[in-house]
Amino acid sequence: MTITPIQAAVIGCGSISDIYLTNLTQKFKAVKVVACNDHNQNKMTEKAEKYHIKPMSFDDILADSTIQMIINLTNPKSHYEVIKAALEHGKHVFSEKMIAVDLADGQALCNLATEHHVRLGVAPDTFLGGSIQTAGYILKNHLIGTPQSVVVSLERNFNIFGDIFPHLNQKGGTMPFDTGCYYLQALASLLGPATRVSAFGKRYRADRVSPRVDKPWFGKTVQVEDDNILTAIIEYANGVLCTVHFNSESIINERKHLEIYGSDGILTLGDPNEFGSPVYLEKPMSEATQFPFTHGFQQNSRGVGAAEMAWSIIKNRPQRASMEMAYHVFELIHGMYKSVQTGNTYALKSTFNQPELLPEGFIDNGFWGPTEESALV
Numbered sequence: 107m108t109i110t111p112i113q114a115a116v117i118g119c120g121s122i123s124d125i126y127l128t129n130l131t132q133k134f135k136a137v138k139v140v141a142c143n144d145h146n147q148n149k150m151t152e153k154a155e156k157y158h159i160k161p162m163s164f165d166d167i168l169a170d171s172t173i174q175m176i177i178n179l180t181n182p183k184s185h186y187e188v189i190k191a192a193l194e195h196g197k198h199v200f201s202e203k204m205i206a207v208d209l210a211d212g213q214a215l216c217n218l219a220t221e222h223h224v225r226l227g228v229a230p231d232t233f234l235g236g237s238i239q240t241a242g243y244i245l246k247n248h249l250i251g252t253p254q255s256v257v258v259s260l261e262r263n264f265n266i267f268g269d270i271f272p273h274l275n276q277k278g279g280t281m282p283f284d285t286g287c288y289y290l291q292a293l294a295s296l297l298g299p300a301t302r303v304s305a306f307g308k309r310y311r312a313d314r315v316s317p318r319v320d321k322p323w324f325g326k327t328v329q330v331e332d333d334n335i336l337t338a339i340i341e342y343a344n345g346v347l348c349t350v351h352f353n354s355e356s357i358i359n360e361r362k363h364l365e366i367y368g369s370d371g372i373l374t375l376g377d378p379n380e381f382g383s384p385v386y387l388e389k390p391m392s393e394a395t396q397f398p399f400t401h402g403f404q405q406n407s408r409g410v411g412a413a414e415m416a417w418s419i420i421k422n423r424p425q426r427a428s429m430e431m432a433y434h435v436f437e438l439i440h441g442m443y444k445s446v447q448t449g450n451t452y453a454l455k456s457t458f459n460q461p462e463l464l465p466e467g468f469i470d471n472g473f474w475g476p477t478e479e480s481a482l483v
């Protein structure tokens with residue numbers, strides 16, 4: 107069978123674009139990136155030259171009927187406008203997280219995709235990686251019995267992160283949106299939808315003065331726009347209860363914990379922000395043991411969500427990194443902040459169909475095996 111790839115353009119040629127462009131031009135056959143665009147002309151021409159694609163204005167990309175998909179790698183604040191324009195021009199969109207900044211905008215984009223009969227897929231796509239897919243294998247084969255509860259803890263030092271990337275101090279960019287989403291998307295893919303969330307939050311040191319002499323904002327006062335410590339309890343529709351601890355005021359760069367407790371075992375997941383982080387299984391009366399990977403995509407495979415969506419379009423089936431799941435995770439995080447503000451439990455309004463695990467195997471072993479991409483077909 108010859109593959110007719112989905113022709114795509116990348117919007118946003120910043121930090122994350124290199125791994126996307128590397129993977130999409132070298133690893134995946136279902137997508138062909140033909141063009142790129144950025145507000146910043148230098149970044150656009152640099153990436154265009156490096157990856158042998160065409161630098162184009164956004165308007166020309168929208169007007170080009172041969173470009174079927176937009177891969178949106180802009181900053182979260184631009185997501186709404188870029189996705190909206192692309193959907194309105196009948197293009198499929200795969201966007202970096204999160205879908206938007208405001209909850210209502212996220213919902214509007216989902217409605218727009220449905221109205222225009224095009225796909226909208228949203229990262230994180232790390233849940234398609236070897237690490238979380240292996241965790242899914244453990245759950246699917248009941249190796250921990252019935253999942254009962256979950257602990258999520260993520261600490262980061264935003265005195266450092268927030269000073270390098272100022273958007274992390276802004277609304278919609280705080281740690282639950284920027285990094286917590288990897289944990290909540292992983293859990294969504296493994297456990298399905300949540301029903302309710304309840305949270306407490308605090309904002310520490312709302313005004314801070316940047317100490318970095320190498321940045322234009324050196325010495326200026328930066329506002330932290332939202333709570334930077336959040337604790338929450340989530341109830342999932344399958345009865346699992348989850349405790350969440352997000353602290354971006356930590357003294358350490360990063361520390362994380364993600365564990366699912368079941369009737370017959372404990373599953374300790376790796377870092378859901380990575381593709382190949384080890385997974386451990388603990389059975390009664392024995393020590394936790396690293397579980398062999400059952401799935402491929404153990405290297406940095408960012409772009410796999412876009413490639414899987416392209417295969418889904420080609421094969422006319424729903425994609426795994428769906429807009430419904432992305433919007434649900436987005437609503438869950440907004441629900442935490444709403445619960446903090448109101449003092450009430452927030453009942454989720456959205457739901458989604460849990461994505462199927464990728465087929466087992468297809469672990470990259472060079473010449474001698476099927477390529478990892480074969481798992482997406």
Ligand SMILES: NC(=O)c1ccc[n+]([C@@H]2O[C@H](COP(=O)([O-])OP(=O)(O)OC[C@H]3O[C@@H](n4cnc5c(N)ncnc54)[C@H](O)[C@@H]3O)[C@@H](O)[C@H]2O)c1
Pocket residue numbers: 117118119120121122123143144145146149164179180181182184188202203204284
């Ligand atoms: N950097 C990372 O490690 C990382 C990891 C995973 C996901 N992400 C996500 O990827 C996205 C991009 O992050 P980044 O770190 O590459 O940011 P970045 O600031 O390095 O790059 C974003 C680029 O988008 C361009 N841009 C913004 N709005 C635009 C618009 N309307 N039209 C054209 N270009 C526009 C900017 O000029 C910039 O070059 C974000 O959603 C982020 O959450 C980043």
